[in-house]
Amino acid sequence: MKNYNFLIIGGGVAGTTAAEDIRKNNTDASIAIVSDEPYPFYSRIMLSKPQVFLEQVPLESIFKKKNEWYTDNTVDLIAGQSATNLNAEKKEITLSDKTVLKYDKLLLAIGTDARTLGLENEDLDGINCVRTLDDAKKIIAGRKKAKKAVVVGGGFIGFEMCDILRQADIDVTLIIREKTFWGHLLGKKAGNILEKTLTDHNVTIIKEDEIIKINGTERVSEIITKQGKALPCDMLIVGIGVQCPIKTLDPNKTLECGHGIIVNEYLESPQKDIWAAGDCAEYKDVILGEQVLMGNWANSQLQGKVAAQNMLGNKTPFKAVTSYMCHAFSVPIAFIGDVRAGDGKEIIERELEDENGYAQLTVFDNRVIGAALINQTQSLKPISMLIQNRVDISDKQKILLNGDLKTLV
Known part of the structure; x- marks a missing residue:
C-alpha cells in the first residue's frame, strides 16, 4: 500500500x-x-468555446x-x-x-458532475452535457451531421452553446423553466436584452417549459415537453446545472x-x-x-x-471577489460576488444610456456585495474594488444609479 x-x-x-x-x-x-x-x-473552460467546437484550433491546444x-x-x-x-x-x-x-x-x-434530466433514453447518441473532454469530442463529432438542436437550461453553458451551434448553422431551440432568461437572478430588462440577442441570431426560445420525454432509437430524434410540444432534434445539449459528486467518494x-x-x-x-x-x-x-x-x-x-x-503549514485565508464570466454572441456577461436577492438586500439597476447594457448591483448593510453586468466590462474593476474594500455607500445612491463608479474607489 x-x-x-x-x-x-x-x-x-x-x-x-x-x-x-x-x-x-x-x-x-x-x-x-x-x-x-x-x-x-x-x-x-475551453470546452464551451467556439474555437474548440468549430475546430478553429487543434483539440490538443487545450492541454x-x-x-x-x-x-x-x-x-x-x-x-x-x-x-x-x-x-x-x-x-x-x-x-x-x-x-x-x-x-x-x-x-x-x-x-x-453535470446534472442529468433523469429521463428514459438519455443515453442515446446525440445527447450530451458539456463537462469533460470526452463530452466535447462527442459534440464535435455530432455537430458535423446535426441539423436541429435543442438546448435545455438557461445558464452560461446554455447561452454559449446556442452561440456555437448557430455559428455551425444548426437550427437551435432553447428551453428554459423561467418566465424570462435568468429571471431568478436578474431584472426584466436584463432578460429582454439576452432574449433579444438570442432571437436576433435565430434561436427559438421556449419559456416556462421542460423536457419530459426523449424519443429515438440509436440517436435522439425528438423531445416532448411538459406543455405538449414535440420538437424534432438530432442533438440535445443538457445544461441544467451541476452537483458535487461527494456521495460517490x-x-x-x-x-x-x-x-x-x-x-x-x-x-x-x-x-x-x-x-x-x-x-x-x-x-x-x-x-x-x-x-x-x-x-x-x-x-x-x-x-x-x-x-x-x-x-504546507502556511496559514493562508482564501480571500477573493469571486466572479463568473462568459462571452457569446459578442455579448460579455459577468456575475461578481453575491447577486442573489434576499432578506435585507437591496437590488439597484443602474440607469445606463446604452440600451444594450445592464448593470445590477446587490447592496447589503450599506455596501455593494455583488453585481451582474451585461455589455459593461468597464464596470468590472471598480465594482470588484467596491466589494473587496467593503466601501460604505450609504450616501452614494446617486452615483450607484447613474454616476461614475470609479469615483467611489
Whole structure:
C-alpha cells in the first residue's frame, strides 16, 4: 500500500495548481494526483468555446500539462481512476480498481458532475452535457451531421452553446423553466436584452417549459415537453446545472456537506488533514461573511494555490471577489460576488444610456456585495474594488444609479 505525503483527488485546475505549488515549496515530498479522466490537465473552460467546437484550433491546444510535466516534477498521475471510498480515520482512499492509497494530507478537488434530466433514453447518441473532454469530442463529432438542436437550461453553458451551434448553422431551440432568461437572478430588462440577442441570431426560445420525454432509437430524434410540444432534434445539449459528486467518494458521510464540501476560510474541513478546493468546495467567504460555493476557473486556480499553502503549514485565508464570466454572441456577461436577492438586500439597476447594457448591483448593510453586468466590462474593476474594500455607500445612491463608479474607489 503506497503512502503519499500529499494526495490530491482531482486533476483539474485546483488539484494541479495545488500539486505544482506544493512541489515548488517542497522538493522531497511524495505527491500524487488521482484523476477520473484518462488525460493530463487541460483547460475545461475551453470546452464551451467556439474555437474548440468549430475546430478553429487543434483539440490538443487545450492541454495545459503534458505527461512529461508529471514525470519531471515527480508527481504521480493516476489517470482514469476515480476515488470510491474515503476512510478518514485510517487516512486511506480506495480507487475504482480497488487500489488503496494512504495519505498524510488530502486535498479534494473533485469538481462537479453535470446534472442529468433523469429521463428514459438519455443515453442515446446525440445527447450530451458539456463537462469533460470526452463530452466535447462527442459534440464535435455530432455537430458535423446535426441539423436541429435543442438546448435545455438557461445558464452560461446554455447561452454559449446556442452561440456555437448557430455559428455551425444548426437550427437551435432553447428551453428554459423561467418566465424570462435568468429571471431568478436578474431584472426584466436584463432578460429582454439576452432574449433579444438570442432571437436576433435565430434561436427559438421556449419559456416556462421542460423536457419530459426523449424519443429515438440509436440517436435522439425528438423531445416532448411538459406543455405538449414535440420538437424534432438530432442533438440535445443538457445544461441544467451541476452537483458535487461527494456521495460517490464519501458514502459513509464522513465529511460535512451542503451544496459542496464544507470548509473554512483556509479551505480546511473539520476532518483532520483534509482540505477541499475548486468547484466542490463550499468555503467561508471572509468578504461576504457566509458559506459560498463558486465554480469558475480563476476561483479554482487561486483556491489551489491557497490550499497548497495551508497543506504546507502556511496559514493562508482564501480571500477573493469571486466572479463568473462568459462571452457569446459578442455579448460579455459577468456575475461578481453575491447577486442573489434576499432578506435585507437591496437590488439597484443602474440607469445606463446604452440600451444594450445592464448593470445590477446587490447592496447589503450599506455596501455593494455583488453585481451582474451585461455589455459593461468597464464596470468590472471598480465594482470588484467596491466589494473587496467593503466601501460604505450609504450616501452614494446617486452615483450607484447613474454616476461614475470609479469615483467611489
